[in-house]
Amino acid sequence: MxxxxxxxxxxxxxxxxxxxxxxxxxxxxxxxxxxxxxxxxxxxxxxxxxxxxxxxxxxxxxxxxxxxxxxxxxxxxxxxxxxxxxxxxxxxxxLEYDNALDEVVVTGTLKPVSRLESAVPVEVYSPAFFNKNPTPNIFEALQNVNGVRPQINCSVCNTGDIHINGLEGPYTLVLIDGMPIVSGLSTVYGLSGIPNPLIEQVEIVKGPASTLYGSEAVGGLINIITKLPENAPIVFADSHVTGWGEVNVDAGFKAKVGDKATLLFGTNYFNYSNKIDNNNDNFTDVTLQDRISIFNKWDFKRKENRTLSLAARYFYEDRWGGEMQWNPSFRGSDEVYGESIYTSRYEVFGKYQLPVDESINFEFSYSDHDQNSVYGDTPYLAEQRIAFGQMLWDKSLKNHDLLFGVAARYNFYDDNTTATITADEATIPSIFVQDEIKLSEKQNVLLGLRYDYDNRHGSIVTPRIAYKFKPTKTDIIRLNAGTGFRVVNLFTEEHAALTGARDVIIEEALDPEQSYNVNLNYLKKLYTKKGMIFTFDASAWYTYFTNAIIPDYDTNPNQIIYANLDGNSVSQGISLNIDAVLGSGISGSIGATLQEVSQTENDIKSRQILTEKFTATWALSYKHYPTHLTLDYTGNLYGPMRLPILGELDPRDEYSPTWSIQNIQLTYDGFNNFEIYGGVKNLLNWTPNKGNPFIIARADDPFDKNVDFDANGNVLATPNNPYALTFDPSYIYGPNQGIRAFLGLRYTLK
The missing domain is CATH 2.60.40.1120 (Carboxypeptidase-like, regulatory domain)
Structure with a gap:
């Protein structure tokens, strides 16, 4: 004791x-x-x-x-x-203000420069922005960016593209680490499967950027920049599930390999296997998907800190949508309708700085995209290969910041449709030069010129000029003008055609589109004595197109007609973004865009199909520090857009209503290295079928077995088909997924 x-x-x-x-x-x-x-x-x-x-x-x-x-x-x-x-x-x-204008961007001028000094307006979005409304891919995450809209193109298989300022997906170039490996056929797939924790930031340029990036960067571009391995977490994992049964998992790590290499590995897995038919048309509301993506990036230490990096990604997806009783045994048959897509894709890209005194870099990328798909009993087999390489010489002189470049791009595309009788194959060499001239402490001007040669179309020249005036440390005025071009690269994954409802008609040899653009941007940073920070970013733009290639759904409801527009097309509008840090844990942003996209042919002006006149986005956050809780409320609002109806008797609305998707999330970060988050998506339970008798035309007869035609191929109205319709799933303008809860767990070890 x-x-x-x-x-x-x-x-x-x-x-x-x-x-x-x-x-x-x-x-x-x-x-x-x-x-x-x-x-x-x-x-x-x-x-x-x-x-x-x-x-x-x-x-x-x-x-x-x-x-x-x-x-x-x-x-x-x-x-x-x-x-x-x-x-x-x-x-x-x-504490000092964290001036977001000092973020380093590379997209506007192909070289690192702070947003404050960039002559080209570039919008920057961090992973924290996208975490306010977690999504399984970047494609969906872009719905909260003002002026950018993910467009769903098919009610059945849910594939889509990205619209910037109202322009169709083919006008948007998507880059990964500055490399043009995502385009055309691969846009929706290329934007899926990138683990969100691997993303450093997403940079968006609105308006033509063809002077630096060539074809397809006519409406704008999106550059997804992945983390440098040395800046990535040691280990990370992020997983969430939804009330609809969706499961998304991101995971990865970094590791030292020897003394001179750092490895970054990440993987994304997404699965949705729950058949839901809330609108009672016997078709799945959302495609079932099984997707895996593996990402690998290496950085190597070299003498004098010269750059050497190499990255690769593999992507595989099995997705299908269709009649509720469909299973793989019906694939390709005319018994039960289903759209089944097997996609296999890999990408390799890298950067090498030459061992010379000058700053000269070689950048390269290669992608191979193989698609095996059927739409009912119509097979669609397609291959796309893109190889790209460019040499950049960055040279600074007194009051001049020069950039010289030579590039070559190889495009290969082949499919089994009548639109591609032989494989589309082209090599496009390019040369470009850019000079940013410092006129004074407050004024800069940037001059650029690019020359491309396409053996199908000849020489293409695209100049641009950008002027920046910085009257104070917190005010920037930018005026940009230039031209853009898009060579013919017509992919026929038009679901309305492949389902048999519409035939693809190419009326003539298609010439390249040309665009002429002017953009005025004003950015203001405002600080208050009470610690509040406001950023105002306003833009006005006008783009004029010649030789525009716009799919014509109106002339014949059973056809999609492609031809160069005999007239002109115009995109014009204004936008405003306001970001605010209000103190006491409150911050937020709101943006709005007013736009008009139209075409004029034979003196008749018409509004472009599937283009809204106005849009708005917002994000409001409140962090209660004592409880480690953060509340995020995000949403968007879209104005009416003209829709592809199938004729005068079609009972569906020709214009969509004004609609909104709103989400709420609560996050707890009181644990070491862990975050728990959950919330509700689509609070208003909005879907496109609201107010319409149906979304998919002739869903009860997807193979048109009971449709009668006259001698000219026009659909006849019959007692069984009073609206004279054929099967058509292209009447879609927003996600067909209603309200659902979600719950997730995030782990980061730095």
């Missing part, structure tokens, strides 16, 4: 021998208190938040050396080294 008592006494003395101290202090901005700032000891679980007057206390701190960090949204994180041997009562952090 005495031994036990002695042990207790000694243990008690040992406890009291360990002294603990308090660290008290305050966080301010320009001597104004900052409440709810996170203050914590780095690499530990000890932390707190400041009170309404900016004061904080860290308790029970043992003697030793520590790094104390103060972190707050909208301000630069600040860390101070502190030696603790007694109580500290006056540790002060005076």
């Amino acid at each position: 005495k031994l036990i008592t002695l042990a207790i006494v000694l243990f008690s003395l040992n406890i009291h021998a360990q002294d603990y101290y308090k660290i008290k202090g305050r966080v301010t901005h320009e001597n104004e208190a900052l409440p709810y700032v996170n203050v914590y000891i780095k690499n530990s679980s000890t932390g707190t938040t400041t009170d309404d007057d900016g004061y904080f206390t860290l308790s029970r701190i043992p003697a030793g050396n520590f790094d104390i960090t103060a972190s707050f949204v909208g301000f630069k994180t600040q860390t101070k080294a502190v030696k603790v041997s007694s109580n500290i009562n006056k540790l002060v952090f005076d």
